Amino acid sequence: MRQRLIYLIKVYALTVILFMVAKVVFMWANHEGHAFSAGDVWDVISHGLSLDLSTALYALIVPFLISIGSIWTESRWLRRILCGYYTIIAIAFTLAFVADTSLYPFWGFKLNAVCLQYFDNPAEIGASVSGLYMAIRLLLIIIGAIAIWWMYFRIPMWDKKPSNKKLSVIGDLLLIPLFIIGIRGGIDESTTNIGQVYYSQEQFLNHSAVNPVFSFLYSLSHQMGDTSKYNYMEEEECEALVKGVFTTESTFSDTLLTTTRPNIAIILLESCGEEFASVMPRLQQLKKEGIYFSQCYGNSWRTDRGTVCTLSGYPSFPSLSVMKMPEKSRSLPSIARTLQQENYKTCFLYGGDINFTNMRSYLISTGWEKLTWKADYTAEEQSTAQWGVRDDITFQTLHDQISKADPTGRLLIGYSTLSSHEPWDVPTKELDDEVLNAFRYLDNCLGDFIDRMKSTAAWDNLLIVLVADHGINYKNIDEQRPLERNHIPMLWLGGAVKGPRTVNILCNQTDICATLLGQMRLNHEDFRFSRDVLSKSYHYPTAVHNYNNAQLLIDSTGHILYDFDAKRFTVSNSKEPERMLRLNKAILQVTTKDLKER
Template identity: 35%
Template sequence: MYFVVIIDIGFRNLNMITRVLWLLLYGIGWTLWLQFNRCIFLIYQAAHGTADLTLWPDIMLHGLRMDLSVAGYAGLLPGLALTFLPSRWLPGFFSRYTSLLLILVSFMTTIDMEMYRTWGFRLDTTFLRYLKTPTEALASIGSSPLEWLSVVLIGLIVLGLLFFNRLNHLAFVLLRPAPRWSFVPLLGATAALIIPIRGGLQQIPMNVSGVFFSPVAFANHAAINPQWNFIFSALEKSDDQTNPFQFLPQHVANQAVQSLYPTGSQPQSAGVLNTPRPNVLLIVWESLTAKIVSPVGGRTGVTPEFDKLCREGMLFTNYYASGDRSEKGLVALLSGFPAQPLTSIMTVPQKSSKLPTLARTLREQGYQTAFYYGGETEFANIRSYLFHSQYDRIVSKADFPPESWNSKWGAHDHVVYNRVLTDLGKQKAPFFTTFFTLSSHEPFEVPMPTAIPGKSEEALFLNAHYYADKSLGEFIAQAKQQPWWNNTLVIIVGDHGHRLPHIGTNKTAEFHIPMLWLGGALKKPGVLDQVASQTDLAATLLHQLGIESTAFRWSRDALAPVPESFAYFAFHNGFGFVRPGRALVFDNDARQIIEQHGTVSDTDLKTGMAFEAVSVGDYLSK
């Protein structure tokens, strides 16, 4: 009797293990099927002359991660079914569920193939817009090879049913009643699907950038899983084309924005460089707020090295961040594109890919380009943006040993500075190198003894910036000894401001950041008090290099004479507009000014509202 009981328990345990293994097999099956779908996509694009099949192995490898994510989603309901449904119901459930899911996936794959051939981007919610106007939708597919697409669709469904029916047959053969306590490991196995769903155990959940690997746009696009991309875009609501900030008639808004920029030929800016084509090193300092830089009115003692450098270079004292997030600041600096109140263009690759970039522009002029960041470039789809920018080399967290990382973001600033210094010594001139720092980001962990005492968030923030400043000072001191220094322009600027420290706790102060130009290529030090924005860097720099900047629509030469300078910044559902001696902050929800400095006019308000409406309209049109 005891042997019978033991054998019975053993078989029931085996049945529980069999269920877990079957869930794993089900996920593997979907992964293989999605990889097969990608092969069909590649063949279809190759047949239409839009694919380079030499990249096929890398495309399949890098796309695997996103396929695993979709397979994880597909396994959630089966996992719950294995946990809670009686064994006799499982085969029928798996058959119906898999068939419905297969048909949906096949439709999406087929639509995606033609959508990419026609529009050049993977399946998202864009095509749903056209279903609102069925006549135009039918007209738009008139030139599509519907016969071939129908064959592909039917073929995918038939082959898929044959493939998954073999898999589901195992459910009939293998799945038997399991012990009641087995719901615990089965539920645990189902919960573990969150790992492939989010793309792994790394800090940043997977986004579109996570599968990008090549400067070839098609290769990156082909690695995207269309089903994943559709779900992501739907959740991001990127298909909403309504401009919520159209407070003024369109023609009035357009005229107001046009008045801010010179018409015809650009005014001649003062030449501040002693060489026509210098090397350019752009250092984007995480959270560098003016509130901690004494030469622009901030607290003393936090950035002593930067303060000393301000006396050696050209300091922009009335400079403003365009947005309140890193990805918004990078786009403003590198593409001259203003921040958005409710979204970020960098998170939508099919929009950000249409932006001009300094890296691409300078690359076309013979510059060698590189981007350094000690963290994960998948953050906020930075990786996608960098590839579209055509940087020759991208160095990120994976290129540094784990012992150089802090506990959250990645390699410390001094480690990356050392790498930049080493690489620039071997870099062919002229070069355009961008370094985005990270040690002054939350949680403000830095590898040095505490310099600014205290355990408060503000003290940790100040101490992190003290370290970032120390690392910068050591780097500049070594850079001055390098052969390339005399022909190099170094630009140091914040990616955005910060609410800390708690001085000048108004919105305008939070967006006030310094920008400093220095280096051997600079003629002489100086101070520029003209109001300017991060978006103005592109035109300002390009004009100093004698390069046209008309592609950077929203960028203004901050060194050129203008009747009255300005800066615009955006935060969540609001904006700020700064003029010399005055500023206002407007809340879109309340439809009113919530902060003002100096004597603000009605014209200032309408101009700020116009800038918001037209810039958001430009975002929506991309």
């Protein structure tokens, strides 16, 4: 028994040490923009230890069971099973460590099951980074897996059966409650969770303390399919709280358009948060020519989510992508389907792979009739950017589709740009910073497109709606600076616009559908979560943004960012934080309930 117990202790200790080392590597690899001291490293390790100890017990279950089996037999197949198990563990741990460390600069949160939603199109994932980047990560995974397997395999095992089998069995049985209590995190009502390691006002330190293996497994077992975790209050109270937030009627005061039936182009600008406005002079100029919504905020942090928010006026969710759920997305309201009833022809343009994140299914099922995408271009054009066809080429396509359309007909075009995305591979270089340079390129493409459209007959009856699909983390601007990170431009341009105006009303990109339909004097009651921000009925302006089980709420009293895993504010800048928190929870409860019932 003693040999087996010592063996299990050594395996357990090695696993915990691996988790600690992974934390140090994570902090070192992601130090840019996140200053920390040696004391911070120690704090991260010490505060994250409880989660490491619990997670390590999961990894110890199989060796524990093998040790029990070896009480009665010394058969080699038990050792072979253990050898195979360590191979699996070594690969799994290394994948988690490398993926967690590599994804954090892009996403700003710990590894979780969200990443699985993007693995059905590996080629598109690779488009965000270079081949060398992927090769280095693959090499790290191979080396790391071999090293971890070797360390486990080198721990000396027992060499004989115990002399007293009954005593050994009793000893093993006594260890079972320790496993249960350790994995559970104690005997209190609260079980092991990510929030238990949060200790700092600096979110990077909290994230560093979280065990990536536990984070992934926890999110995998707490998917949004179980919406009961967002039931915070009685349904009547919840509906009462959100009643003033989500108004579906339009009460008109004036109109911004010269016609109620313009041709419409909705352009989603990839990653184009207001944080990049300083390097986009043409966009700044255009704000003075059209209707600029100066207080618009993105609902989410990824293109698939932002696209649904914009085109369906439907909210985003912290832990899932509705676009990836065809059984749900096809039931959503849609600006395309609504305008089809007004005899609009609908088409959508994207220079990338339209099958990525199930975009094709969503677009077709919500009323977009003609899809133009990467496959419709020449092989040479398809290879002009990592993600597909670069923006100057697709802007030309957009120009042709609008200018050559039947002038007596009604047209709705959706278009997503793609060049302002990692790896920022654009054909021009005006700025040294590759990120800023990509947005300058987008700005040039946009300005040139507008200039050429003005010279066409189609301009007079055209409404162009410009909006970013989401903002991004850039240098020290991240989700802990949510107002800067998620502020996005929303601008209406074209000959169908009466004249320049700035609308200083707080809103979300989800409000585009109801606001546009309201200006067109069309009913929009089926867009339950989209508000006509120009209507007199919009009397409680708010904006919501969510990501990775955290949700931002903004109103006239300030803003809060609440982490539902940690069960705490990560940002609280409001005169009434507790009232805002109840409203924040009510919004999440009512939106997830709506999704579940679709």
